[in-house]
Amino acid sequence: MSEVLVVVEATKEFGVKKVTLEMLTLARELGTPSAVVLGGTGAAEALSAKLGEYGAEKIYAAEGEEIDGFLVAPKATVVAELVKRVQPAAVLLASSQEGKEIAARLAVKLDNGILTDVVALDADGTATQVAFAGSTIVKSKVTKGLPLVTVRPNSLNPTPAAATPAVEQLTVSVTDADKLAKVVERVAEQKGSRPELTEASVVVSGGRGVGNADNFKLVEELADLLGGAVGASRAAVDSGFYPHQFQVGQTGKTVSPQLYVALGISGAIQHRAGMQTSKTIVAVNKDAEAPIFELADYGVVGDLFKIVPQAAEEIRKRK
Amino acid sequence: MNIVVLVKQVPDSGADRNLRSDDNTVDRGSANNVINEMDEYAIEEALKIKEAHGGEVTILTMGPDRATESIRKALSMGPDKAVHVVDDALHGSCAVATSKVLAAALGQLNADLVICGAESTDGRVQVMPHMIAERLGVAALTGARKLTVDGSTLTAERQTEEGYEVVTASTPAVVSVWDTINEPRYPSFKGIMAAKKKPVQTLSLGDLGVAPAEVGFDGATSAVVEHAKRPPRSGGEKITDEGEGGVKLVEFLATEKFV
Numbered sequence: 001m002s003e004v005l006v007v008v009e010a011t012k013e014f015g016v017k018k019v020t021l022e023m024l025t026l027a028r029e030l031g032t033p034s035a036v037v038l039g040g041t042g043a044a045e046a047l048s049a050k051l052g053e054y055g056a057e058k059i060y061a062a063e064g065e066e067i068d069g070f071l072v073a074p075k076a077t078v079v080a081e082l083v084k085r086v087q088p089a090a091v092l093l094a095s096s097q098e099g100k101e102i103a104a105r106l107a108v109k110l111d112n113g114i115l116t117d118v119v120a121l122d123a124d125g126t127a128t129q130v131a132f133a134g135s136t137i138v139k140s141k142v143t144k145g146l147p148l149v150t151v152r153p154n155s156l157n158p159t160p161a162a163a164t165p166a167v168e169q170l171t172v173s174v175t176d177a178d179k180l181a182k183v184v185e186r187v188a189e190q191k192g193s194r195p196e197l198t199e200a201s202v203v204v205s206g207g208r209g210v211g212n213a214d215n216f217k218l219v220e221e222l223a224d225l226l227g228g229a230v231g232a233s234r235a236a237v238d239s240g241f242y243p244h245q246f247q248v249g250q251t252g253k254t255v256s257p258q259l260y261v262a263l264g265i266s267g268a269i270q271h272r273a274g275m276q277t278s279k280t281i282v283a284v285n286k287d288a289e290a291p292i293f294e295l296a297d298y299g300v301v302g303d304l305f306k307i308v309p310q311a312a313e314e315i316r317k318r319k
Numbered sequence: 320m321n322i323v324v325l326v327k328q329v330p331d332s333g334a335d336r337n338l339r340s341d342d343n344t345v346d347r348g349s350a351n352n353v354i355n356e357m358d359e360y361a362i363e364e365a366l367k368i369k370e371a372h373g374g375e376v377t378i379l380t381m382g383p384d385r386a387t388e389s390i391r392k393a394l395s396m397g398p399d400k401a402v403h404v405v406d407d408a409l410h411g412s413c414a415v416a417t418s419k420v421l422a423a424a425l426g427q428l429n430a431d432l433v434i435c436g437a438e439s440t441d442g443r444v445q446v447m448p449h450m451i452a453e454r455l456g457v458a459a460l461t462g463a464r465k466l467t468v469d470g471s472t473l474t475a476e477r478q479t480e481e482g483y484e485v486v487t488a489s490t491p492a493v494v495s496v497w498d499t500i501n502e503p504r505y506p507s508f509k510g511i512m513a514a515k516k517k518p519v520q521t522l523s524l525g526d527l528g529v530a531p532a533e534v535g536f537d538g539a540t541s542a543v544v545e546h547a548k549r550p551p552r553s554g555g556e557k558i559t560d561e562g563e564g565g566v567k568l569v570e571f572l573a574t575e576k577f578v
Contacts, residue, residue: 071458071459071477072449072459072461073449073452096480097462097480098479100444100445101445101459107446107540108415111415111540112415116445131338132336132337133332135336135548136336136337136547137546137547137548138338139543139544140543141541141544143542180457180459180489180492181487182486182487182488183485184474184487186481186482188481189482189483226577226578244499245482250332250440251440251497254443259572259575273332281552284568288557288559293554293557294552294554295554296557297554298556298557298571299556299557300558301557301558302564303560306564306565307568308565310563310564310565310566311568314565315578318569318578
C-alpha cells in the first residue's frame with residue numbers, strides 16, 4: 001500500500017496534538033501512515049512513541065534552526081521534496097493556521113489542488129467539508145495531483161494501532177527564499193493546563209452577559225470542572241473580557257466539541273458560525289428570546305451568576 | 320511605500336449563503352455582496368502606514384463586474400486607486416489559479432508591501448497570502464495582530480494557538496492581518512464622494528499574460544462534486560430558572576454523560 005504522509009502538529013507543552021492522532025487514524029484507511037515531523041532538534045525522538053502508538057509505520061524528520069526558525073516556507077520545501085520522492089497516496093495536514101499555510105505553499109510548488117477544513121476523506125479521495133458557517137455540506141475532490149487535504153480538529157475519533165516506526169532524518173535543503181520571514185520570539189499565552197480550544201471535547205464560552213473580565217472566572221471554573229477549554233464570543237473579546245485567541249465564531253476559531261456550553265451569549269450569526277456543528281449545545285441566557293436557544297439542546301433562561309455557581313457546586317457534589 | 324491591499328467581495332456572512340445548483344460555485348447573483356470584513360482591517364493598516372511613512376495605497380480585486388461596488392466602498396476609506404481584474408474566464412477558479420492571477424497582477428504593480436485579510440468569510444481557506452508569496456518569491460508575515468514598519472523592516476506579532484510569535488522580514492512582503500490589529504475607520508461623506516472619482520483600472524487575463532485555460536473551470540485543481548444544506552438544528556428543552564436552574568443543567572449534563 002502507498003504511503004500517506006501525515007504532517008505532524010505538536011506543541012512543546014503537550015506533545016502530539018489530538019488532530020495528528022486523528023490524521024494518523026484517517027491515514028490508516030487510505031494507506032500506510034508515515035508521520036512527517038518538522039521542528040526543532042530532537043522533535044521526532046520526543047514524539048515517536050506517541051506517533052507509533054497511533055500507527056505511524058515510518059517517521060520522516062526535518063529538524064533544526066533552518067526549519068524551526070522561519071515561518072512555514074522551509075517546512076513546505078521539505079515536504080514538497082518528500083512528496084516528489086515517495087509519491088504518497090495523499091498528504092494530510094492539520095486545518096490550523098500553520099497547516100493551511102504549509103499546504104498553500106505545497107499546492108503552488110506541486111501545482112496541486114488543495115482542500116481545507118476537511119471532516120472526512122474517502123478512499124477514492126472524495127472529501128467532505130462543512131461550508132458557510134456549518135450550514136452546507138460539500139463533497140469535493142482534488143482534480144489535479146494527489147489529495148492534499150487539511151483536516152479539521154475533532155473530525156473523527158482517534159484510535160490506537162501500535163506500530164514501531166523507524167525515524168529517517170531528512171537532509172534539509174531549504175533555499176534563501178525560504179528564509180525571508182524569521183521567527184524572532186515565541187511567546188506562550190495559553191493559561192494553565194486546559195485543552196487547546198479547537199481540540200477540546202468540551203468548550204465553555206462566555207459572552208457579553210458575563211459582564212467583565214473578572215467574571216470570566218465563572219466560565220473558567222465551569223470549564224475546569226468539565227475538563228474543557230474556555231471560549232469567548234466576539235462581543236466579550238471586543239469588550240476586553242478575554243483574549244482574542246479564545247474567540248469562537250466567524251472571525252475566530254471554529255470548534256466542534258462533544259459539548260458546547262454558551263454562557264451569556266445571545267447567539268448572533270457571527271458566533272453560531274464557529275460552534276453550530278458542536279454535538280450537544282447547552283445555553284444559559286437571561287433573554288428567553290436569545291437566538292442561541294434555537295440551537296441549544298438544553299437551555300436555561302435566567303441569571304448566569306446564580307445558575308453557573310449552582311451548577312459548579314452540583315458537579316462538585318457529584319464528583 | 321507602495322502598498323497594495325487585496326480586497327475580495329463576498330456574500331454577506333450575516334445572511335443565508337448558498338452554492339449554485341448549476342455549477343457548484345458560490346451563489347453571488349442572489350446574495351447581498353459586501354467587502355470581506357477582514358479586508359477592511361487590511362485597508363486601515365495600509366492607510367496608517369501611508370499616513371506615517373508616505374506612499375500610495377492601491378486596492379487590488381479579482382472578481383466579476385459587480386465587485387466594482389466593493390472597490391468603491393474600499394476607496395471611500397481613503398486608498399488612492401484600484402485595479403480590478405475582471406474576465407469571464409475567471410468564473411470557477413480555484414485558490415491555486417486565483418493566486419496565479421493575483422501574483423501576475425502584483426507583478427505589474429511593483430508593491431513594496433501587500434496587505435490582506437487573514438481569511439475571507441466565504442471560503443475561510445486562509446491560503447492566499449502564502450500562495451502569492453510563494454509565487455512572487457517574497458516574505459509572508461501572516462496572521463498579524465500587530466505590525467511595525469521601520470524603513471524596509473517589517474515586524475509582526477503573529478497570533479498562534481499558544482500565544483504569539485514575533486516575526487520579521489524585509490520588504491517586499493505579503494502581510495495578512497486579523498481583526499484585532501486595528502479599528503477600521505468609517506468612510507466620511509467626503510471620502511465617499513472622492514471615491515467616485517478615483518481611478519479604477521481594469522485588467523483582463525490577456526493584460527496579465529495568463530491563458531484562460533489556466534483559470535476557471537478548465538484550470539481548476541479541485542472541484543465540488545455535490546453539496547447539500549445541512550438540516551438546521553432544532554432547539555431542545557428550554558426551562559426558566561426558578562432557583563434550581565444550575566442543578567437541572569447538571570442533571571441534563573449527567574444524562575448525556577458529561578458529568
